[in-house]
Amino acid sequence: MPDTLIKVDLSQSPTLNENIHNRWHPDIPMACWVNPGDDFVLETFDWTGGFIKNNDSADDVRDIDLTTVHYLSGPVGVKGAEPGDLLIVDLLDIGAKPDSLWGFNGFFSKKNGGGFLTDHFPQAQKSIWDIEGLYTRSRHVPGVSFAGLIHPGLIGCLPDQKMLDMWNKRESDFVATDPKRVPPLCADNNPTTAHLGKATGAARAKAAAEGARTVPPREHGGNCDIKDLSRGSKIYFPVYVDGAGLSVGDLHFSQGDGEITFCGAIEMAGWVHMRVSLLKGGMAKYGIKNPIFKPSPITPTYNDYLIFEGISVDEYGKQHYLDVHVAYRQACLNAIEYLKKFGYSAAQAHSILGTAPVQGHISGVVDIPNACATLWLPTQIFDFDINPCAAGPTKFLDGSIDMPLSPDLV
Numbered sequence: 001m002p003d004t005l006i007k008v009d010l011s012q013s014p015t016l017n018e019n020i021h022n023r024w025h026p027d028i029p030m031a032c033w034v035n036p037g038d039d040f041v042l043e044t045f046d047w048t049g050g051f052i053k054n055n056d057s058a059d060d061v062r063d064i065d066l067t068t069v070h071y072l073s074g075p076v077g078v079k080g081a082e083p084g085d086l087l088i089v090d091l092l093d094i095g096a097k098p099d100s101l102w103g104f105n106g107f108f109s110k111k112n113g114g115g116f117l118t119d120h121f122p123q124a125q126k127s128i129w130d131i132e133g134l135y136t137r138s139r140h141v142p143g144v145s146f147a148g149l150i151h152p153g154l155i156g157c158l159p160d161q162k163m164l165d166m167w168n169k170r171e172s173d174f175v176a177t178d179p180k181r182v183p184p185l186c187a188d189n190n191p192t193t194a195h196l197g198k199a200t201g202a203a204r205a206k207a208a209a210e211g212a213r214t215v216p217p218r219e220h221g222g223n224c225d226i227k228d229l230s231r232g233s234k235i236y237f238p239v240y241v242d243g244a245g246l247s248v249g250d251l252h253f254s255q256g257d258g259e260i261t262f263c264g265a266i267e268m269a270g271w272v273h274m275r276v277s278l279l280k281g282g283m284a285k286y287g288i289k290n291p292i293f294k295p296s297p298i299t300p301t302y303n304d305y306l307i308f309e310g311i312s313v314d315e316y317g318k319q320h321y322l323d324v325h326v327a328y329r330q331a332c333l334n335a336i337e338y339l340k341k342f343g344y345s346a347a348q349a350h351s352i353l354g355t356a357p358v359q360g361h362i363s364g365v366v367d368i369p370n371a372c373a374t375l376w377l378p379t380q381i382f383d384f385d386i387n388p389c390a391a392g393p394t395k396f397l398d399g400s401i402d403m404p405l406s407p408d409l410v
């Protein structure tokens, strides 16, 4: 059995665990050290550190302090790693914690987090998904189940001071272009909720003041939320500091492309079994700025899809120029409208797109003025036939079950 180098106790706050951190900073001390070629296990909290509960209320999604996330396990130091190397990470296996065989999906309130479809779903909602071996289903979203494509939403190495300073400058300059926006242009920072592993004293204060939020993906990878970065993948990460400092968290049992629901995919606490090795000087050798990876040999074999098109004309009729964000939003909204015809609420349909192994494709970006994006909805995940037919859709659901919704506090 490989050694479990980082353990988490789900009954305790992640802030009591000195092998956990929620900011990126080069001065966060390594939680542990390994040699190239070693394989080992890291346990992880869910990204909220246990704040979201397995219950039938969305109040926790509404009320969460989003400056506390994400809780990451690490950083793991790799002996001999130097800036300019590539850290090769084999994701040998990933699973849920045996004492926590469930995950959550939700939509944040527009006033606290927002999200991709926040104008259509402005209030907090939540669905709970039970993990049954390979499969998952939800008491809040009947009629659908699928095999997990388990992956870390967030994985990457520590930045050096120069890269951190660049991130902080470009993001604060960006926020300054529209500082009052709701939701904000970048995730708010709050040094008082920074948790910095083993850092103490002046180093801790510096890291709390300067540490980058873990929300956006950046040059080092980080919170990329790539569903295909799943167990069995091999990833090549740029190294910026001695020892590399690899951290991982935000495990997803499953997710649709885009993680459009934003209060996650199917978010879970779990463990990652990985092996690390080094490709010396690999960044320059291969011209690598952002991570590259090889996919897993194992993926759920859903091979029949209903594919929804979207173009860069928004839901209010406004023309946008080759905007794939607008186009993908339209594809998603079109799929939600379609699924409503079978008895799903809009929220349930939205949750399916955020959790199931839905594919998103950028289909065309040159045919001015409209980009075209497509959303591929696997038909085999449903307990009933969702294909169009002459008789029209049969209502599989009667509306008696829906996702918990929490009105905003006034």
Ligand code: ZN
Residues within 6 Å of the ligand: 047, 153, 250, 251, 252, 264, 265, 267
């Ligand atoms: Zn996540």
